Amino acid sequence: MARLAGVSRATVSYVLNNTSAVRISEPTRRRVHEAAKELGYVPHAAARSLRAGHSRMVLMPAPRVPVGPLYSRFFDELQWSLSRLDYTVVQYGGVGLHGDEAARAWAELRPVAVIVPDEGLGPKGVAVLKRSGARAVVTMGPEHVEGAHALVMDHQEVGRAAGAHLLDRGRRRLGVVVPEARGLDVFSRPRLAGVRRAVRGTDATVTELPLAYEEEAAARLAARWRSLGLDAVFAYNDEYAMLLMRALQDEGIDVPGETALLGADDLVLGRLLRPRLSTVHLRLPAGRDLAELVDRVVRDPTAVPETHEVLGSRVVHRESS
Template identity: 70%
Template sequence: MSQLPEQPAEGPVPTSADVARLAGVSRATVSYVLNNNAAVRISDPTRRRVREAAAELGYVPHAAARSLRAGHSRMVLLPTGNFPSGQLHHRFLHELESGLRRLDYTVVQYGSLGLDADDAARAWAELRPAAVIVPGSVPLAPRGTAVLRRSGAKAVITLGPRPVAGAHALIMDQRKVGDCAVRHLLERGRRRIGVVMPEEPGLALFAEPRLAGARQAAAGTARIEPLPLRHDEESATALAARWRLLGLDAVFAYDDVYAMLLMRALQDTGITVPGETAVVGADDLMLGRLLRPRLSSVRMELDTVQSLADLVDRLVRHPGREPERHDLLSARAVHRESS
């Protein structure tokens, strides 16, 4: 009868005491070095010796034990939600994650779909994060903020168009995007302006404020027509087929992706861009510049005095302050051939 080959027995799990013996230092020194404790002066050769010993033994600090001692972790929890596609939010997440890593935090994304506001907050609190950054598409109530603070979270931060009582707020006011797009069209003499409202789940959080900004810019001077649109060719073709009946001479198409979809359908129907209809998107994607006509767009920037990671770190290191509000979003129109 055939037998499976014997598997080599795994050795014992290395401990900080093993690292200390190999490096010739105390366990406290190992802890200071591997936890990047800057409050204790340790020479560079000693730091190198400790790290080399840890690497040789395959030792890593026990995050749960460290969290138990401190009452919280170096974890920044980022519940997953619906972010609008585009360069701005990719830049935001990259800057945040890389900056927090530089400051010795670990960013952990947490799937929160299907959880209501109270259940989500309790689930996050179980992990004892140092901070939680909650996107606007993920539910958070003042009760949840209190639960997180009682569990040891030093900072609860919301990211989106609206603040939540008791939490710090990073505001990305999407009204600025719609306002900027419509002002650009008004300057070019357009007075009957459609505004695309994506029908995809989760995007209303961003589309509705953009529509509100468009209406604010056009108040008393132009007509604003909301245009429901799915992100598929059939929906765009159907909208283009009744375009002339709508009597519109311009469209703010929510973002560049929807703008490209709709502009192609309008052109296929025989509607000239920008002759009969001017088109403006948002995000200023490189692909939009390759179209003919080149796509006008709203470029969005993060408008911060300090880096996002430094801001989060300051809120963690100084808990208990009154909630802060930071407006992050600035917008400007980029005029090209489509408008």
């Protein structure tokens, strides 16, 4: 391989092992990788781990809740960014495992880093992972977990922004869709609480609206809509807002005349509806930034755990409200 690439054996080793202590030019790296590809060379992961003293595996438990297009794009960018830093991303699909029990299962694979995309991991689980050799444990949830680096996502603020917008539009009888899909309460309950926080001290009321993600369920809700006396609804996210908007329109209820309607996530499809969908635009962290945090902690596992507030919320007012 060294002969084919026109470099020394040491240079081949530095490139294939992604040795950061030695500076290798990008053209040289490219020649080595092209030679490796031509020769069919595949690195031996276990041998690399022995040399480095740790693996290059980043384990990501599969989210226990349905994630929409917004989060899917974030996870795709994160995995791409980690692969660019020479990590192997493994998604773990342990059905029925939660909390510390899940942490023990993840630890068996000896990952160098674990990124937990929802709540459930506690301090004991973090300690189990670190004892097994995980240098970086990063949680993404509503609050910080002792011992882990944390990306804190405040979904209550999403609801507060939605409620404040509807109040500003003169609405006082607000409905809030709470999806019946299992697991979504980790997002929907804080959003409901945020709307209630927004109307505190006003004459506005908030009505909780359980809803399955089905046309039939939306039609049943729309059929009794006028009896609820609502003049606005925060529909949890854009997908539920689209589902409910069609059902309301089929029932002859004018949006926004009779009922203002607001979603969240700012999906492109919402701009194609008529009326165009008002929404809460969510700003997620860049996958690249999270990948760099993981890499930084792997290189310095003694670093003090960082906490970052990462979920920005901004209402985009369009025709539906």
